[in-house]
Amino acid sequence: MSRVKVAVLGATGSVGQRFIQLLENHPYFEVTHLCASENSAGKTYGDVMKKRWKISSDIPAYAKNIVITTPDPEKTKDVALAFSGLDASIAGEVESAYASAGIHIISNSKNHRMDPIVPILSAEVNASHLDVLSSQKTKGKIITNSNCTIMGVTISLKPLYDLFGIESVMLFSMQAISGAGYPGVPTMDILGNVVPHIGGEEEKAEIEPLKCLGKVENGKIVHADFPISAHCNRVPVFDGHTVCVSVKFKKKPSKEEILSAWKNFSGEPQKLGLPQAPNPPILYREEEDRPQPRLDLETGRGMTTVIGRLRPDPIFDWKYVVLSHNTIRGAAGAALLNAELLYKKNFLG
Ligand code: NAP
Numbered sequence: 001m002s003r004v005k006v007a008v009l010g011a012t013g014s015v016g017q018r019f020i021q022l023l024e025n026h027p028y029f030e031v032t033h034l035c036a037s038e039n040s041a042g043k044t045y046g047d048v049m050k051k052r053w054k055i056s057s058d059i060p061a062y063a064k065n066i067v068i069t070t071p072d073p074e075k076t077k078d079v080a081l082a083f084s085g086l087d088a089s090i091a092g093e094v095e096s097a098y099a100s101a102g103i104h105i106i107s108n109s110k111n112h113r114m115d116p117i118v119p120i121l122s123a124e125v126n127a128s129h130l131d132v133l134s135s136q137k138t139k140g141k142i143i144t145n146s147n148c149t150i151m152g153v154t155i156s157l158k159p160l161y162d163l164f165g166i167e168s169v170m171l172f173s174m175q176a177i178s179g180a181g182y183p184g185v186p187t188m189d190i191l192g193n194v195v196p197h198i199g200g201e202e203e204k205a206e207i208e209p210l211k212c213l214g215k216v217e218n219g220k221i222v223h224a225d226f227p228i229s230a231h232c233n234r235v236p237v238f239d240g241h242t243v244c245v246s247v248k249f250k251k252k253p254s255k256e257e258i259l260s261a262w263k264n265f266s267g268e269p270q271k272l273g274l275p276q277a278p279n280p281p282i283l284y285r286e287e288e289d290r291p292q293p294r295l296d297l298e299t300g301r302g303m304t305t306v307i308g309r310l311r312p313d314p315i316f317d318w319k320y321v322v323l324s325h326n327t328i329r330g331a332a333g334a335a336l337l338n339a340e341l342l343y344k345k346n347f348l349g
Helices: 014-022 045-049 088-100 123-135 148-164 201-212 255-263 268-272 328-344
Strands: 004-009 029-035 081-084 104-107 142-144 166-175 215-217 220-222 228-234 241-249 282-285 305-312 318-324
Touching (some): 004 088, 014 328, 088 104, 088 142, 123 328, 148 305, 148 318, 148 328, 166 201, 255 282
Parallel strands (some): 004 029, 004 081, 104 142, 282 305
């Protein structure tokens, strides 16, 4: 079967590199175009990335000889879909232009996330939000990923929200430096340090889970209705965002009920057997000092959300710790899973 031709926008960045890695030998998709800024355009991906490739496996051979261009839907007319890891300063405008040209966009940027007819798709959590795509007037549709910090948090909340209802949530993040893109946070700011501010992050962490957990009404996404308070911190960890979460429920569950809800959680990706789907989507670790980025990040090829330390909270009802891989589950891997869902559901023609 011929594969669907795709482009990667922002192919040289932290998220872009993950796309290049995860799309190697993909059964549904073939990468034919790589785009980045004018600084990289006109050179082969292999040349540009000689010093910039930050993933432990080699640059895949298929990508090395592709000549990078600046993003332009006219030059990439033969692709059905573009994965976007573009910087937010440019992503909104470029992604809209691709959608207008009939190319579907799977975006990692914040720009379109709060549009009520654009899903923040987390394939196990809210596949039904694809219903709003028919409200988008462009031939190409825009689908976004959530912010990487709340990806694992939202997955952990979904089965609990459905079964027990949620009154309120408080979360404290410890976010990896790769979340700041390349070259990211200066060494002298982060080594041996904690930075208690990441611009715009807390606002995103307080609203995006509500959209993900919301429902579709009259062609638009209506948010779930409970408050979230977020503290976001940058810590000297290379990859992997760890988040401490406290939850107050409408109907307080027992520890066993929460563990069983996580254990039994799965969604459309598992049902459809999508290549990027983690099995299980959630893994609970019983050890008292897990999850840890160094030990648990690669669980399920970086796609499994790892949870631990479920215990009573004297102010809220229960508290726990969530770990997810920010450039895989929180970005390129989740975007690829979303694209696989579109493919299997025949959105790609
Ligand atoms: P990054 O490492 O800074 O990469 C940004 C990419 O955008 C590079 O390929 C860059 O190309 C390209 N770019 C910048 N300006 C451009 C322009 N004017 N025209 C065309 N291309 C341009 O950033 P990142 O961390 O990969 O993040 C990319 C997006 O994903 C951001 O919106 C970010 O918020 C989001 N995100 C990141 C993570 C994460 O963990 N890093 C997770 C989830 C979501 P050059 O190399 O040529 O400059």
